[in-house]
Amino acid sequence: MNGNSENRREAPLPALAFASIARPTFAVEYARSMAEKALAALQQEGWPVYGDSSLLMEAQAARQQAIRLQEQAPDVLVLLCATFSDASMAVELASHISAPVCLWALREPGSPGDRLWLNSLCGVHLAAHALRKTGRVVRYLYGDPGEADLFEPLQALARAAATRRRLRTSRLALVGEAPTGFYGCQFDELELRSVIGTSVSRFDLKGVFQAAREAPVSAVAAAIAATERRSSGLSALNQDEVQRFGAAYVALRTLLLEQRFDGLAVRCWPEFPQDFGLMPCATLGRLADDGFICACEADLHGAVTLLILQWLSGAAPLLADVVALNEEASTISLWHCGNAPACLARPGEEIPLTVHCNRRIGVAGNFAIGPGPATLARLGVGPRGYRLLYVEGELLDEPVNRFAGNTAVFRPGCDARQVLDTLIEGGWEHHVAFVAGHQAAALEALAELLEIEQVAL
Known part of the structure; x- marks a missing residue:
């Protein structure tokens, strides 16, 4: 990748x-x-x-x-x-x-x-x-x-x-709470700190919106200019939304740097589009390009999964939904609505930014994920406590972005139906994470060191 x-x-x-x-x-x-x-x-x-x-x-x-x-x-x-x-x-x-x-x-x-x-x-x-x-x-x-x-x-x-x-000293910022009905994005703060080590600091969305409105004009302009140098499409979007994209990036990046967080999980809807006039997908992708961990939909355990994969691999991971199964090719499609960092795009191709596929406001990425050996993983909570799922495979070279946003086609080392069966019948949280390279041996060792259940496919 x-x-x-x-x-x-x-x-x-x-x-x-x-x-x-x-x-x-x-x-x-x-x-x-x-x-x-x-x-x-x-x-x-x-x-x-x-x-x-x-x-x-x-x-x-x-x-x-x-x-x-x-x-x-x-x-x-x-x-x-x-x-x-x-x-x-x-x-x-x-x-x-x-x-x-x-x-x-x-x-x-x-x-x-x-x-x-x-x-x-x-x-x-x-x-x-x-x-x-x-x-x-x-x-x-x-x-x-x-x-x-x-x-x-x-x-x-x-x-x-x-x-x-x-992980024993890791720190994440949680901006807002999990959306209604997204039970898999909820977490037990004390259990997380006891078993994994991650501590969480909570921030109100209104405070972040206010910080964005007060962001220095020069910093916002610099963020927009830097993004335009690597991604196309900003100039064609509503410029008020582009300004809000830059302002949200500056506010969240300042929070991460000043309080020395390893990353964040953000409630990205409905308040962001309704109250601030922005879909923050590309904002999170831009922060991820800077090396920060960013999870959407306030998925805190998803953010910890991303931390694990980034620290094991030294590469940028991504959190995604499983949205399609191809039985004949034994592949699953991994997708999210435009929060991927530019470094995950197919080599040599443009990295367009556009409006969100559902909300129809800016700013979201719209490109396919590049190919290569990869590992899919998820830290979650099962009937007996924390557990870690992982499977090695490869991301296929798919030049057409199948679904608006960011799409990756993953062929696991086992039958793809087995992955789907395990996730759904095993009651796993709905987001999975993936990263470049084969990380199963390290994930196995980490689960043993954490003394948590492991599910290897």
């Missing part, structure tokens, strides 16, 4: 703690050299890595190393089983470091018929059992430093752990 502007977003940077355990009855010199190579390979990933390549062979050394590492508040403990070791060393390290654990098993280097030089994989197996028994989230690597794709499980776990850390 590469649009006409760069689709890159801020993602929290994971920090790793690294330690190696071994026993003196194995090939220690070889193990020591592999520990040095393992640490160097991790450092090449570009993440902060704390620790050294020394081989820990007794509990006291492991304890001292763990205490030093915990001072850095790492997101993941990477534990290299440089040789076989009983599980007590892994348990000792993990007991002092409050992070999920990625165990690393090395390949056997000896010739056929030779003894086990390392027995590293067995050590990982032993440690994984013990760590799981203590309630720790565990992933593992199998291979030697430098192997292609070796770090994929670690990358997913690290991104999930860093996102979990960020």
Whole structure:
């Protein structure tokens, strides 16, 4: 999904703690050299890595190393089983470091018929059992430093752990309340903060409208001019509505910046068109192009879903309705009425802004979403509390925007009917979110770290 502007977003940077355990009855010199190579390979990933390549062979050394590492508040403990070791060393390290654990098993280097030089994989197996028994989230690597794709499980776990850390202090603005009958957009503020970590500050629509009316003329003009440089159609619209578009953008952006919110959820109708004379779809899309999370219809849990996807992927997500099923092609159509950021448009095409498809006033986007690998997800609340649904697939290259607003055609990795059955029969909230790339492994790890139910399709 590469649009006409760069689709890159801020993602929290994971920090790793690294330690190696071994026993003196194995090939220690070889193990020591592999520990040095393992640490160097991790450092090449570009993440902060704390620790050294020394081989820990007794509990006291492991304890001292763990205490030093915990001072850095790492997101993941990477534990290299440089040789076989009983599980007590892994348990000792993990007991002092409050992070999920990625165990690393090395390949056997000896010739056929030779003894086990390392027995590293067995050590990982032993440690994984013990760590799981203590309630720790565990992933593992199998291979030697430098192997292609070796770090994929670690990358997913690290991104999930860093996102979990960020969620603990995440802050969203809620402008207005969910529209009447939109029960799926309602939420329990205390439960959200307890389980996910997100805190919510509420703002009245009238206050936002007043702030927009008082927005500096120069700032409004600059916002309109910047939007015209990337999107066509503003000059053909009612200019009073265009001015209100710019004013609402300035007011909401000021709110986000001054109070350091990660994003917002907005009651976008009926008061916006009735009382302010604007459909704020393109306003939210413009803010999303700036890197902010924006959910329409005051869908707060939808906004948290967007936060999760943006922080895991480093790309702009979008909240949408499921509006059509094509059984023959095994696709579902994802749509909303014009709030997509320009960076999600098909590459090289115009990004027109027009009137809203139903209200017939400005300003809303009207373009198809670009193609590429993608993940659909939803954070919601089920009978047993919070739950997370996700499915990988691809967005197809559809040059015609099927429905006025923003349309994406998603082909999931499973049968498309299964996705629809799960959403409807499972009682999921009506908005889903999607983002570029395949994020299932990270979403699985995040759900486990949050200790919530996961539904993987």
